[in-house]
Amino acid sequence: MDNEKNDFISTVSHELRTPLTSIRGFSQTLLESWDRLDDENKKKFIKIIEEQSNRLINLVENMLSVSKLQHGSENLILKEVVVKPVIDTVVSLVKSQYPDKKFEVKISEATPNILADRDKFHQIMTNLIENAAKYSDANSTIVIECSCCNNEFACFKVINTGIEIKEEDYEKIFTKFSRIDNPLTRKVQGSGLGLFITKNLVDKMSGKISVSSANHLTTFEVVLPLANIEKQARAKCNQ
Numbered sequence: 637m638d639n640e641k642n643d644f645i646s647t648v649s650h651e652l653r654t655p656l657t658s659i660r661g662f663s664q665t666l667l668e669s670w671d672r673l674d675d676e677n678k679k680k681f682i683k684i685i686e687e688q689s690n691r692l693i694n695l696v697e698n699m700l701s702v703s704k705l706q707h708g709s710e711n712l713i714l715k716e717v718v719v720k721p722v723i724d725t726v727v728s729l730v731k732s733q734y735p736d737k738k739f740e741v742k743i744s745e746a747t748p749n750i751l752a753d754r755d756k757f758h759q760i761m762t763n764l765i766e767n768a769a770k771y772s773d774a775n776s777t778i779v780i781e782c783s784c785c786n787n788e789f790a791c792f793k794v795i796n797t798g799i800e801i802k803e804e805d806y807e808k809i810f811t812k813f814s815r816i817d818n819p820l821t822r823k824v825q826g827s828g829l830g831l832f833i834t835k836n837l838v839d840k841m842s843g844k845i846s847v848s849s850a851n852h853l854t855t856f857e858v859v860l861p862l863a864n865i866e867k868q869a870r871a872k873c874n875q
Contacts, residue, residue: 658685659689665681666681686732687732701759705833710837736775737769737778740777740779747790750860751860763831763833764858784862788862791858795855795856800851803849806846810831841860845859
């Protein structure tokens with residue numbers, strides 16, 4: 637356990653240091669060379685500062701979530717949530733951090749609303765889509781799909797191409813501090829918290845999460861209950 641904590645502190649420290657160093661460096665450059673920089677470079681540097689700030693916010697949110705989950709103080713407010721705007725927002729944010737990746741969203745405007753905590757649903761999809769972008773092949777496409785599993789649940793899939801996850805690691809990746817060992821993950825820093833938090837939040841919203849990996853495709857699937865089940869199911873799922 638002590639080794640896990642030490643590894644976690646070391647990893648998080650690195651994850652914090654990297655964006656903070658970028659923010660400080662580009663801020664200093666802007667302050668010191670503002671008059672010598674053209675508008676294009678100014679916008680470029682400010683965009684990098686924004687991206688690194690978002691990266692910091694996500695990391696801090698994950699750390700706070702772990703603390704709340706450990707102390708049982710993660711309170712959720714369940715209400716009807718419109719799916720597509722949340723996912724579109726998440727994709728837009730992740731896309732700015734991974735400009736070499738393409739994103740294909742397969743969610744129609746007729747997708748039923750779900751019963752969830754909107755902020756936590758946003759966090760779940762951010763963790764999954766960012767995770768897919770982080771560990772996928774260069775210049776590949778991440779696919780986000782949503783459909784009705786049945787008359788009570790909606791299914792969300794995040795699919796990416798890259799190194800496969802071994803079947804014996806399917807459960808392991810959802811545990812705290814866990815990172816599977818392969819050539820790609822050794823190159824990418826991670827706190828080992830995102831999927832642990834995601835699973836706990838999905839469980840708290842009476843949903844399920846699973847992973848499958850084969851033929852260089854990895855699919856994370858989240859199942860969450862529909863809001864106003866009878867109305868949603870009859871009006872949309874059975875169309």
